[in-house]
Amino acid sequence: MxxxxxxxxxxxxxxxxxxxxxxxxxxxxxxxxxxxxxxxxxxxxxxxxxxxxxxxxxxxxxxxxxxxxxxxxxxxxxxxxxxxxxxxxxxxxxxxxxxxxxxxxxxxxxxxxxxxxxxxxxxxxxxxxxxxxxxxxxxxxxxxxxxxxxxxxxxxxxxxxxxxxxxxxxxxxxxxxLVRRRWYLWVLKFVLFPLLPAGAMFYTHQMITYGGPTGQYQWYGLEPYLRTFFTYWVFSTAVFVLCAFLLRALAELVSFVAAWVSPGYARGVRRFVEIACTVLYFVGFPAMMAWQYLG
Missing domain, CATH: 2.30.29.30 (Pleckstrin-homology domain (PH domain)/Phosphotyrosine-binding domain (PTB))
Structure with a gap:
């Protein structure tokens, strides 16, 4: 036209x-x-x-x-x-x-x-x-x-x-x-941050199974050692992906309902749920994993 x-x-x-x-x-x-x-x-x-x-x-x-x-x-x-x-x-x-x-x-x-x-x-x-x-x-x-x-x-x-x-x-x-979503935050959340619980689980596995943090490397070489660490890292990442999915679904639902029920408070509700999701992801879920794993 x-x-x-x-x-x-x-x-x-x-x-x-x-x-x-x-x-x-x-x-x-x-x-x-x-x-x-x-x-x-x-x-x-x-x-x-x-x-x-x-x-x-x-x-x-x-x-x-x-x-x-x-x-x-x-x-x-x-x-x-x-x-x-x-x-x-x-x-x-x-x-x-x-x-x-x-x-x-x-x-x-x-x-x-x-x-x-x-x-x-x-x-x-x-x-x-x-x-x-x-x-x-x-x-x-x-x-x-x-x-x-x-x-x-x-x-x-x-x-x-x-x-x-x-x-x-x-x-x-x-x-x-209004919520900034940068690519490096995705890298932090799903690549770097899962390394922390993965490292803890890998270290415990090495100590229990091979008697030391480098036992598998000394017995079988570098490739199996790194493959085992990769397994724990992938598993840890999967756990955080599931947690992030549940948090995101809940956050979007709450924000969507707020926009329909009380549009004037939509921005405030969005800020609250984003902060809550961040705290739960980086503090709450790792604490639950540690309690479950160590318990």
């Missing part, structure tokens, strides 16, 4: 620009399916390792199936990143039009032709869909972490965006987007 609205004057204020992902319906459905399969597969890997690593064998090993499923998860993550790259776009909100630019395409949408802006009703992911005056939807849905700034740029009092800005799903997405 291309308009013939003239370009704004050079001295006009710069139009707000937002980095979004423009999805046709088929790709949006595909992304939801890939995210669902990735979540279920990752949880299944953790369950496999937790229940079938220590099965009474002399030298326990993680199930080989878990390794193949891990490669599947890596592939799914790659596909999701590819979709993000393919759908990357820029949305500019000008006084009389919306301008969407994606991979060489440019769409200029007169605001007068937009009947309403609707937030997505179903996670995962949050975004906006445009309903045109013709009754049809715009061919691309716009995915973004936080729809509220876009709606505010359209105007809080605008009938196109006011209902979507007040919707509990928008409130939920805005509160969630």
């Amino acid at each position: 291309i308009s013939t609205v003239s370009t704004p004057a050079a001295d006009a204020p710069a139009a707000p620009r937002f980095q979004v992902h423009a999805y046709p319906l088929a790709l949006r459905i595909l992304r939801v399916l890939l995210q669902g399969v990735l979540a279920v597969n990752s949880l299944y890997i953790a369950v496999l390792i937790f229940f079938f690593t220590f099965t009474g064998a002399m030298e326990p090993r993680p199930p080989s199936r878990a390794g193949w499923l891990f490669l599947l998860s890596v592939g799914l993550v790659g596909l999701l990143r590819l979709l993000d790259w393919l759908t990357a776009a820029t949305l500019s909100i000008e006084p009389e039009r919306l301008v969407l630019e994606r991979r060489g395409d440019r769409f200029e949408i007169p605001l007068a032709s937009v009947e309403s802006v609707r937030g997505w009703l179903f996670p995962p992911g949050m975004g906006l869909s445009l309903r045109m005056q013709s009754g049809r939807g715009f061919e691309y849905d716009l995915r973004m972490a936080d729809p509220l700034p876009v709606l505010e740029a359209l105007g809080k009092d605008s009938p196109r965006s006011s209902a979507a800005a007040r919707h509990p799903n928008t409130v939920f997405a805005h509160a969630r987007a």
Whole structure:
């Protein structure tokens, strides 16, 4: 849908620009399916390792199936990143039009032709869909972490965006987007931190089974020694993945309910549950593991 609205004057204020992902319906459905399969597969890997690593064998090993499923998860993550790259776009909100630019395409949408802006009703992911005056939807849905700034740029009092800005799903997405999620925090949580309980369990195993912290190395060499440590590290990581899954599910549920029941407190509830999850993950669950293991 291309308009013939003239370009704004050079001295006009710069139009707000937002980095979004423009999805046709088929790709949006595909992304939801890939995210669902990735979540279920990752949880299944953790369950496999937790229940079938220590099965009474002399030298326990993680199930080989878990390794193949891990490669599947890596592939799914790659596909999701590819979709993000393919759908990357820029949305500019000008006084009389919306301008969407994606991979060489440019769409200029007169605001007068937009009947309403609707937030997505179903996670995962949050975004906006445009309903045109013709009754049809715009061919691309716009995915973004936080729809509220876009709606505010359209105007809080605008009938196109006011209902979507007040919707509990928008409130939920805005509160969630305020939490910074850095890649190195994932490395800390699921790679480095599990080394602590893994090291403690490995040391105890070496002392009991081989009579010293390097007994297995002295008797059988470096490869079996490192393989045993890897087993304890993978098992410890699986335990923390399961803990993180339970905490995240509870945190998102509480935050979602809060956004619907009391939108004004959604940000405060989100901050509280994030702090509680951090404390339980880094203090509560390790304490429970130590009590269970030493007890």
